[in-house]
Amino acid sequence: MPESPSFAAWLRTAPEPWFRAFAAYRTDLLRTDVTDVARLAALAASQAAVARGLESLDAPALRVVHRAAVLARIAPAVDRSELLAAAEDPAPEAALTSAITAGLLWPATGSGDPAAASAYRVQPEAGALLPVTAAARATPQPWQSAADPRPLRTAAVSDALLENAQGAGVAGAVSRALTVVAEFSDHEVSQLVSGGVGKRDAQTLARAAGTDTARFALLVELASYLGWLSTTRDPADPQWRPTAEFDTAAASPREQVWTDLVTAWLTHPVDIAHVLAGTTPAGERIHLLGRDEHARTAFGGFPSARPQILTLRRLVLVALLREGGGRALSEEDVVALLSFTHPLLAAVRTDEVAQVLDEAESFGLTASPLGHPDAHALTPIGRVLAEWIAAVDDPFDLLGSSPVNAQELASGPPAALREQIAALLPPLETAVTLQSDLTGVAFGPLDHTVSLRLERIADVDTRGQGTVYRFTDDSVTRALRTGESVESILAVLEDVSATEVPTTLEHLVHAAGARLHRIRVARARSVVVVDDPTDLDILLDDPVASAIGLRRLAPTVAVADASSDRVSALLETEDRPILRIDPDAEDPAGTRAPVPARAAPPTTRTTRVPAARIEAHINDLAAARAQPPRTSSPARRATSPSAAGASAAGRGTTAGSSGTTSTTSTTGAAGAAGASGTAAGEGAGNTGTGTAVGQDAAASADGDPQTVLAELGEAAAVSAPVDVILTTTDGTQRTVRMVPQSVSGGRVLGRTDAGKALRISVARIVRVRRSGSRDDEGSTRG
Numbered sequence: 001m002p003e004s005p006s007f008a009a010w011l012r013t014a015p016e017p018w019f020r021a022f023a024a025y026r027t028d029l030l031r032t033d034v035t036d037v038a039r040l041a042a043l044a045a046s047q048a049a050v051a052r053g054l055e056s057l058d059a060p061a062l063r064v065v066h067r068a069a070v071l072a073r074i075a076p077a078v079d080r081s082e083l084l085a086a087a088e089d090p091a092p093e094a095a096l097t098s099a100i101t102a103g104l105l106w107p108a109t110g111s112g113d114p115a116a117a118s119a120y121r122v123q124p125e126a127g128a129l130l131p132v133t134a135a136a137r138a139t140p141q142p143w144q145s146a147a148d149p150r151p152l153r154t155a156a157v158s159d160a161l162l163e164n165a166q167g168a169g170v171a172g173a174v175s176r177a178l179t180v181v182a183e184f185s186d187h188e189v190s191q192l193v194s195g196g197v198g199k200r201d202a203q204t205l206a207r208a209a210g211t212d213t214a215r216f217a218l219l220v221e222l223a224s225y226l227g228w229l230s231t232t233r234d235p236a237d238p239q240w241r242p243t244a245e246f247d248t249a250a251a252s253p254r255e256q257v258w259t260d261l262v263t264a265w266l267t268h269p270v271d272i273a274h275v276l277a278g279t280t281p282a283g284e285r286i287h288l289l290g291r292d293e294h295a296r297t298a299f300g301g302f303p304s305a306r307p308q309i310l311t312l313r314r315l316v317l318v319a320l321l322r323e324g325g326g327r328a329l330s331e332e333d334v335v336a337l338l339s340f341t342h343p344l345l346a347a348v349r350t351d352e353v354a355q356v357l358d359e360a361e362s363f364g365l366t367a368s369p370l371g372h373p374d375a376h377a378l379t380p381i382g383r384v385l386a387e388w389i390a391a392v393d394d395p396f397d398l399l400g401s402s403p404v405n406a407q408e409l410a411s412g413p414p415a416a417l418r419e420q421i422a423a424l425l426p427p428l429e430t431a432v433t434l435q436s437d438l439t440g441v442a443f444g445p446l447d448h449t450v451s452l453r454l455e456r457i458a459d460v461d462t463r464g465q466g467t468v469y470r471f472t473d474d475s476v477t478r479a480l481r482t483g484e485s486v487e488s489i490l491a492v493l494e495d496v497s498a499t500e501v502p503t504t505l506e507h508l509v510h511a512a513g514a515r516l517h518r519i520r521v522a523r524a525r526s527v528v529v530v531d532d533p534t535d536l537d538i539l540l541d542d543p544v545a546s547a548i549g550l551r552r553l554a555p556t557v558a559v560a561d562a563s564s565d566r567v568s569a570l571l572e573t574e575d576r577p578i579l580r581i582d583p584d585a586e587d588p589a590g591t592r593a594p595v596p597a598r599a600a601p602p603t604t605r606t607t608r609v610p611a612a613r614i615e616a617h618i619n620d621l622a623a624a625r626a627q628p629p630r631t632s633s634p635a636r637r638a639t640s641p642s643a644a645g646a647s648a649a650g651r652g653t654t655a656g657s658s659g660t661t662s663t664t665s666t667t668g669a670a671g672a673a674g675a676s677g678t679a680a681g682e683g684a685g686n687t688g689t690g691t692a693v694g695q696d697a698a699a700s701a702d703g704d705p706q707t708v709l710a711e712l713g714e715a716a717a718v719s720a721p722v723d724v725i726l727t728t729t730d731g732t733q734r735t736v737r738m739v740p741q742s743v744s745g746g747r748v749l750g751r752t753d754a755g756k757a758l759r760i761s762v763a764r765i766v767r768v769r770r771s772g773s774r775d776d777e778g779s780t781r782g
Contacts, residue, residue, distance in 0.1 A: 262413065456484065
């Protein structure tokens, strides 16, 4: 029975179907610079690749790998029966096969069918990523008990209900978004020191917009991401205000507004559940419109390759598409399903999934059947969007995702969906019916400009497909205090009313105007005008005057250093109702915030093999694997000390080594390097432009970090002595003979022939060769 092989050694001799299955599954490892099996194996053994492989496993396969990583701390080869028992699944062989196909396990002994081997080895980095110590395993992980909930319980939902829900959701999302952003024009919202919006301000604005706090927070975050909201340039007191970009969006077709919102929802990594809680599971404080640089680390534990909330949103939609079959799934079943299929996704929690489903419903993407509020089904537009997501960047295919897919997703849904949205939206109403009970009724979605004019002088009593406005003494007084006059209010009512203005409403407006005192505040930062000089004397004697820098210019005129909004607020706190005059004058701070400058989108370059070339690349790798090992001549492999030293020094000079230095050849050797199809060359690294596959491409692999790691991994697997040629701090080279024991964290740990422990930084290693290989003959002494 052969000795326990390394992953690279097994990959070179694995049965053809197994090699092709591994390469087809791990498409994230297929790169134009990975041209032989040695590089492929070294890349698969890196921590990033192992992490992505673990993320792609379901719960039973993850339990198999975890058990292997735990037992590998005792012995490198783990018995098959131990792994099958760890799966805790009706089909444990399938879980074991998944782990092998992902390149996380491989047979330790024997030949033949890899799935039937008696023992297996595991990638060392799996132990660094999973809880393998006794202390770490003391806290149970959810995936250790996750079971497949399929077949799922479903509930029927009528087509009429889905169609009505999507129409109401689309119209409501557009209307709420425009209303929410417009509220920032009517309220003074200061920016926090940390850059966001205070909780009290958010609650006030949410009530004014007539929506709940969760949906308000979502729309504000998306509006900021789209450039509809920003801060003014006042260094003393920056305010959150709508931008000119918002004015453009408000004038755009409503289907375009909806498309922009949904695209931002799929690409902006803000977790509203964290915003509402004020903290992330990782313990970081977060608030509305705060910085989002922690999006990737919001959840502690396993490192994720992308922001988890984005993955969860896409997963929920695609899961409803594939598992619902046109019927509704319960929140509980969605959580159980995703916990089984994506056990390492920490965002799969009941509160997070419930928040995502609520957000999807607010956009008209999902609906709940009557009598089952906890069940959700995709609407027709939700199915179209989910199918597009699955085709562009399938969240269930983590390894097939690439930056190119993400860019395509950010470009927005297809034009066909936009046309479908446009057909759902009813025509806008431009007039309301004013009634003698002091209400105004819009019998359909109201034009945004008309609604903004009415909301200045009335309160929204009911929102929905139609809107009911209620005129009260407080609402009319509010309009008068923000710059309107009795005449302008009556003019607005006559302009937007489909009928005559009721007498009762006229009397209400005139009565509210008659009660206000004659203290007026004009915009000029700011000018206070009074009718009676005595009123101004009282104001100047008040301590508030010094706080706002109030100074008399004339018997009835004074100026202040604060904005007109602040002067008005301070005077009203002293029980001095005011009127604004000259409401159309421009405030020095600006009525619109500047549109935030967006950095140009980065140019995404990747060495990943395009999808159309994957099959051909796998064929080339299989053909290169079948070629017999070929060793190049010593003269071709020789590397000058200066060139090799410069290459190694460029990779890092911060680690040291200790031990005996043997006088051996500094050129490459056959041994494991020849078996892996690698030899020395002048171009080290993984960014070369050559695309050859096989022995010719491998001729330039010497010195490549992946090749070095592969050689060290193979030597550690069989406890074989190697000669490590490394660069010292002064740029010279030395050769150290050692027996590697482990390779992790960018360092190789081993012992010399005398038993002395060594720790060497991989960045300083120029080349590795097996000791005593025949390639040493006739080579140059170093």
